[in-house]
Amino acid sequence: MIKMAKADYERILAHARSEAPVEACGLIAGTTDGVNKDIKKVYILTNTDHAEEHFTLDPKEQLAAVKDMRANGLVPLGNWHSHPVSPSRPSEEDKRLAFDSKASYLILSLMDKDAPVLNSFHIEGTDAYKEELVIE
Amino acid sequence: MTITVAGVKKEVADGLTVAQLVIDENVETPQYVTVTINDEFVESGQFEETIIKDGDSIEFLYFMGGGQ
Numbered sequence: 348m349i350k351m352a353k354a355d356y357e358r359i360l361a362h363a364r365s366e367a368p369v370e371a372c373g374l375i376a377g378t379t380d381g382v383n384k385d386i387k388k389v390y391i392l393t394n395t396d397h398a399e400e401h402f403t404l405d406p407k408e409q410l411a412a413v414k415d416m417r418a419n420g421l422v423p424l425g426n427w428h429s430h431p432v433s434p435s436r437p438s439e440e441d442k443r444l445a446f447d448s449k450a451s452y453l454i455l456s457l458m459d460k461d462a463p464v465l466n467s468f469h470i471e472g473t474d475a476y477k478e479e480l481v482i483e
Numbered sequence: 484m485t486i487t488v489a490g491v492k493k494e495v496a497d498g499l500t501v502a503q504l505v506i507d508e509n510v511e512t513p514q515y516v517t518v519t520i521n522d523e524f525v526e527s528g529q530f531e532e533t534i535i536k537d538g539d540s541i542e543f544l545y546f547m548g549g550g551q
Contacts, residue, residue, distance in 0.1 A: 370550070370551065372547075374547075396548070398550075400550045401548065401549070401550035402548055402550065403546070403547070403548035404547040406517050406524065407524075409544050409547065410519055410522065410544060413542060413544065414542075417490045426547050428549060430551040431551070432551070433551040437549070438549065438550055438551050440549050440550040441549035441550065441551075444515075444546070444548050444549050445549070446511065446515055446545055446546070447545065452549075
């Protein structure tokens, strides 16, 4: 199970909507007991692809985020990105570029503008497993 | 010499290259890893030639990307 604060959800939703139709992306950090994860901080990073169907996190911003996590006693938990016009599920490219099977990959779909959907996944090779996401 | 890897101080041999450190640290999928030394990005083709110095701080950044 992975928990996210409602305020953090609303923050990434607002950013993703403002970036659409370009994909938005970022990192998540927090604490974990090895099974459950608690997101304490969400990072909004630049999509250096500036594309509607691809994203790449800005490495310089990624470095700054990693340092900030460490300074705040947080661990990296995974990343998030938006799918402006497709469902909240990992694409083939998402799976191919998911190198950490322990990470949570959050995908925010804006396909239905009035009903955005955020899901979290573990990805191992070509298999993706949805994990319970609690927003509170 | 003493270096810092991902925030952790370590004793390593003099003359250590980035390429060897990547191996020593068991970095997975190294072809998708970016390395920084003291916040400067090391060109991926320069791992063999780049020698780490005493006091250097190294970070491994995994490529993160995808697409819908």
